[in-house]
Amino acid sequence: MEISLVAEDKEHQAIDKSLHKAPTLPFSNSCVSFQKENAIQEVEPRPPHEALFLVLVYLPLFELLAMSEVCVSLRDAVHKDVLPWLNIIVQRPLSLRLSDEILMKITSKANGRLKTLALMNCLRITDDGLQSVIDTNHHINKLYIPGCTGLTPEGVIRAVKTLSEHHSLKSLRINGVYNIKREDLETLRAYFQMNLSQKEQQRQQLIPFKYRNSPVFRNDESDPMIDVDICPKCNDVRMVHECPRDTCKRKEELVSMACRGCNLCIPRCEQCGRCTLQSEEVEETGCGDTLCSECWLQLPKCNFCNRPYCTQHNNRQYRDSSSSGFVCDTCREIY
Ligand SMILES: [Zn+2]
Ligand SMILES: [Zn+2]
Ligand SMILES: [Zn+2]
Numbered sequence: 001m002e003i004s005l006v007a008e009d010k011e012h013q014a015i016d017k018s019l020h021k022a023p024t025l026p027f028s029n030s031c032v033s034f035q036k037e038n039a040i041q042e043v044e045p046r047p048p049h050e051a052l053f054l055v056l057v058y059l060p061l062f063e064l065l066a067m068s069e070v071c072v073s074l075r076d077a078v079h080k081d082v083l084p085w086l087n088i089i090v091q092r093p094l095s096l097r098l099s100d101e102i103l104m105k106i107t108s109k110a111n112g113r114l115k116t117l118a119l120m121n122c123l124r125i126t127d128d129g130l131q132s133v134i135d136t137n138h139h140i141n142k143l144y145i146p147g148c149t150g151l152t153p154e155g156v157i158r159a160v161k162t163l164s165e166h167h168s169l170k171s172l173r174i175n176g177v178y179n180i181k182r183e184d185l186e187t188l189r190a191y192f193q194m195n196l197s198q199k200e201q202q203r204q205q206l207i208p209f210k211y212r213n214s215p216v217f218r219n220d221e222s223d224p225m226i227d228v229d230i231c232p233k234c235n236d237v238r239m240v241h242e243c244p245r246d247t248c249k250r251k252e253e254l255v256s257m258a259c260r261g262c263n264l265c266i267p268r269c270e271q272c273g274r275c276t277l278q279s280e281e282v283e284e285t286g287c288g289d290t291l292c293s294e295c296w297l298q299l300p301k302c303n304f305c306n307r308p309y310c311t312q313h314n315n316r317q318y319r320d321s322s323s324s325g326f327v328c329d330t331c332r333e334i335y
C-alpha cells in the first residue's frame with residue numbers, strides 16, 4: 001500500500017513538472033537503448049520512429065504528458081499538435097491534483113475545439129474553473145464531471161446553459177455533485193431538450209448497473225443523456241437502476257412494485273446488480289461490497305479468509321509467485 005502511494009506521488013511530481021514545462025531530458029533528441037542486462041546506454045542521437053507520432057492521439061492524458069518529457073521532437077509534437085487534446089479525460093492519478101489553473105492550461109491546447117471534457121472525481125475544480133473552459137470551448141458534446149465535489153448545481157447549470165446555446169451537448173454525467181435537487185435536474189433536462197432530436201430524447205434513461213460509481217471513464221454511445229434521475233422510492237436525485245432479476249422484471253408493469261431505485265433504497269449485488277432485499281443470503285467480500293450467492297461462488301477467494309473481491313476491486317489482490325491464488329488486504333496485514 002505504502003509503495004503504491006509513493007509511486008503515485010512520483011507520478012504527481014512528473015505531472016507537475018510536465019505541466020510547468022520542465023526542460024526535457026539532458027540528452028535531448030537522443031534515444032536510449034535497453035540492453036539485455038538492463039544497463040542503459042546512450043547511443044547516437046536519432047529522432048523517434050515516425051510511428052510514435054501517430055500513437056499520440058490515442059494516448060491517455062497521463063501517458064501523453066509523460067511522452068512530452070521524452071525528447072524535444074516528441075515534446076514539440078505533443079504541444080503543437082491539436083489532435084491529441086480534443087478529448088480530455090482526467091482520471092486517477094491526475095484527478096486529485098487537477099486545479100482550475102492546470103485544467104485551463106491543458107484545455108487551451110485544443111484551441112477551442114474540445115469535444116469531450118471528462119473530469120472524473122476532480123475535487124479541486126470549481127464552478128469558475130469549469131465555466132472558463134466552457135466559455136472558450138463551445139463544441140463540447142460530452143461533459144462528464146462525476147464526483148467533482150467542488151462544483152455546485154448552479155455551476156453545472158451555467159455550464160450546460162452555455163453549451164445548449166451552441167447546440168453541442170449530447171451527454172452529461174454529474175453523479176456525485178452535491179445538492180442537486182429535482183428542480184435542478186428539470187432545468188438541466190430542459191436545456192437538453194432544446195438540443196436534441198425526438199429520437200435522441202428517447203434514448204434509454206437508465207445507466208447500466210455495471211457502471212455505477214465507476215471512477216473510470218468509458219465511452220459508450222448508448223449512455224443516457226444524463227446519468228442521474230429522480231429515484232421513485234426516495235425522490236432524491238441519484239443514479240437509478242432497474243433490476244436485472246427475472247422475477248423483478250415481471251413486476252415492472254406494476255410501477256408501485258417495481259424494483260427500481262437508487263443504491264440507497266435498493267441494495268444490490270455489486271457484481272450483477274440484482275437486488276438483495278428479499279433474496280437468498282448476502283455474501284461477504286474483502287472489499288466490503290455485498291454479493292449474491294451466485295456471483296460469490298464464481299469469484300476467486302482469498303487463500304486465508306475465503307472472501308472474494310468484486311471485479312471492481314480485484315486490483316487489491318496480493319499475489320505471490322510461491323503459491324496460487326491471492327491474499328486479501330486484511331489477511332496480508334495479519335499474517
Ligand atoms: Zn432512492
Ligand atoms: Zn450477483
Ligand atoms: Zn429486484
Ligand SMILES: [Zn+2]
Pocket residue numbers: 286302303304305306307327328329330331332
Ligand atoms: Zn483474506
Ligand SMILES: [Zn+2]
Pocket residue numbers: 270285287288289309310311312313
Ligand atoms: Zn468491491
